[in-house]
Amino acid sequence: MTETAKRPLSRDLVLETAVSLVDHEGLGALSMRRLGQELGVEAMSLYHHVANKEALLDGMVDAVVGELIEAVGPGGGTDAARDWVAALRARVLVARTVMLKHPWLPAVLESRTSISAPLIAYYEGVLATLHAGGFSNDLAHHTLHALGSKALGFSQELFDPGKGGGAGEQSGAELAAMAEAFPHLTAMMAEVAHDDPDSTLGWCDDQTEFEFGLDVLLDGLERRRTGTSG
Amino acid sequence: MTETAKRPLSRDLVLETAVSLVDHEGLGALSMRRLGQELGVEAMSLYHHVANKEALLDGMVDAVVGELIEAVGPGGGTDAARDWVAALRARVLVARTVMLKHPWLPAVLESRTSISAPLIAYYEGVLATLHAGGFSNDLAHHTLHALGSKALGFSQELFDPGKGGGAGEQSGAELAAMAEAFPHLTAMMAEVAHDDPDSTLGWCDDQTEFEFGLDVLLDGLERRRTGTSG
DNA sequence: ACCTGAACACCGTTCAAGT
DNA sequence: ACCTGAACACCGTTCAAGT
Numbered sequence: 001m002t003e004t005a006k007r008p009l010s011r012d013l014v015l016e017t018a019v020s021l022v023d024h025e026g027l028g029a030l031s032m033r034r035l036g037q038e039l040g041v042e043a044m045s046l047y048h049h050v051a052n053k054e055a056l057l058d059g060m061v062d063a064v065v066g067e068l069i070e071a072v073g074p075g076g077g078t079d080a081a082r083d084w085v086a087a088l089r090a091r092v093l094v095a096r097t098v099m100l101k102h103p104w105l106p107a108v109l110e111s112r113t114s115i116s117a118p119l120i121a122y123y124e125g126v127l128a129t130l131h132a133g134g135f136s137n138d139l140a141h142h143t144l145h146a147l148g149s150k151a152l153g154f155s156q157e158l159f160d161p162g163k164g165g166g167a168g169e170q171s172g173a174e175l176a177a178m179a180e181a182f183p184h185l186t187a188m189m190a191e192v193a194h195d196d197p198d199s200t201l202g203w204c205d206d207q208t209e210f211e212f213g214l215d216v217l218l219d220g221l222e223r224r225r226t227g228t229s230g
Numbered sequence: 231m232t233e234t235a236k237r238p239l240s241r242d243l244v245l246e247t248a249v250s251l252v253d254h255e256g257l258g259a260l261s262m263r264r265l266g267q268e269l270g271v272e273a274m275s276l277y278h279h280v281a282n283k284e285a286l287l288d289g290m291v292d293a294v295v296g297e298l299i300e301a302v303g304p305g306g307g308t309d310a311a312r313d314w315v316a317a318l319r320a321r322v323l324v325a326r327t328v329m330l331k332h333p334w335l336p337a338v339l340e341s342r343t344s345i346s347a348p349l350i351a352y353y354e355g356v357l358a359t360l361h362a363g364g365f366s367n368d369l370a371h372h373t374l375h376a377l378g379s380k381a382l383g384f385s386q387e388l389f390d391p392g393k394g395g396g397a398g399e400q401s402g403a404e405l406a407a408m409a410e411a412f413p414h415l416t417a418m419m420a421e422v423a424h425d426d427p428d429s430t431l432g433w434c435d436d437q438t439e440f441e442f443g444l445d446v447l448l449d450g451l452e453r454r455r456t457g458t459s460g
Numbered sequence: 461a462c463c464t465g466a467a468c469a470c471c472g473t474t475c476a477a478g479t
Numbered sequence: 480a481c482c483t484g485a486a487c488a489c490c491g492t493t494c495a496a497g498t
Binding site for chain 4: 261262263273274277282283
Binding site: 138 | 354361371372376381382387412413415417421439442446447453
């Protein structure tokens with residue numbers, strides 16, 4: 001499954017191939033030897049195009065953030081001035097469609113020691129939207145923190161119940177013991193599973209939950225902006 | 231810096247030592263060989279007490295979550311029925327004081343493939359608080375998702391400006407170029423830095439920002455619970 | 461039952477050598 | 480200038496051997 005090896009090796013080709021490898025097989029599959037193999041080249045050849053593995057990861061982040069910036073365009077237009085909630089919401093949901101193709105990005109971003117120029121440029125667009133919507137610098141600052149990874153389209157929940165903790169594998173006795181030990185959880189799971197068979201705790205609708213959390217935040221921020229909260 | 235090696239090796243001692251090692255030196259310092267060294271024992275001896283490194287990480291998570299559950303106590307008391315916002319807020323802020331001692335935990339939790347019994351028990355307490363506060367199962371379910379890592383006391387922001395991206399190292403020319411390329415960011419940083427010298431973009435007050443984000447969420451959730459939103 | 465040491469199949473990275 | 484192969488200092492883990 002090596003590349004066709006027609007394009008000459010270059011930094012861009014190395015980064016593209018690394019992103020594609022990690023998109024398909026996860027971060028665990030990314031080693032210098034494996035990436036070299038993917039490019040039909042010895043691992044050591046890669047060091048002529050990236051300084052080391054950290055620099056490789058930096059480059060991969062910037063490549064994806066470049067995609068993201070292209071997808072969302074500049075912020076702060078007239079529609080942001082008219083309705084910043086709608087403008088920011090649309091921005092974030094577009095970002096999300098790009099980011100879902102690269103689910104390894106939050107983990108890599110968290111391991112960076114400094115913020116890159118492309119990422120700064122992305123946040124400039126978010127800020128332009130907020131300022132067009134009438135945010136003070138102070139509230140805009142708090143807002144960037146409060147949005148966290150949601151600004152980039154990620155929910156970054158700590159555990160994904162779909163990963164294996166859901167119902168379905170327990171015996172009747174285990175379920176009964178669980179109902180006694182965790183009555184509130186058991187009741188909630190039973191009702192949510194009943195209301196929406198496709199969306200039990202073991203398989204929540206990520207998009208729905210992301211938009212719910214985003215909307216709660218946006219509503220609360222708008223109330224603070226207009227001074228109608230508290 | 232090895233242990234005094236008086237206590238006999240046991241699963242608990244292995245887990246305690248691993249948590250302490252990672253608290254002090256970070257996840258990168260945790261290897262089976264290094265952990266063995268810390269305990270005055272060969273790396274292979276550890277395999278008599280934990281199945282492998284993944285099981286070691288599982289055990290470390292449960293050890294910390296145990297601390298957490300002890301610190302917050304059970305949820306759903308009369309004060310939760312009287313004021314769920316205050317009750318949940320207090321719970322989360324207590325959780326935060328525990329979690330700040332183990333900042334590696336989000337990264338490890340994200341790498342787990344299933345949710346452990348102690349973590350389920352913690353969420354049962356959160357749910358008890360929400361149910362005492364009058365939440366429907368459906369809204370409680372959305373709320374768990376919306377809270378994300380905040381339920382455990384972590385902000386989990388994607389980048390920490392304090393890590394190195396802040397101002398302070400740029401030349402005058404670089405700052406001028408930045409002001410032109412990123413006018414909104416430059417203006418915000420200037421004002422926020424001026425208002426609070428201790429809390430520039432390069433050194434934000436994590437606790438303040440955590441509480442701001444938490445309060446925005448709690449306000450929005452209370453409005454949804456009472457049907458006063460939208 | 462618990463601990464050991466050598467070994468295996470991996471890492472990232474350095475270095476001297478090739479073209 | 481670009482690529483290579485051997486080597487170094489690490490990983491997690493297996494296995495046979497010790498007590």
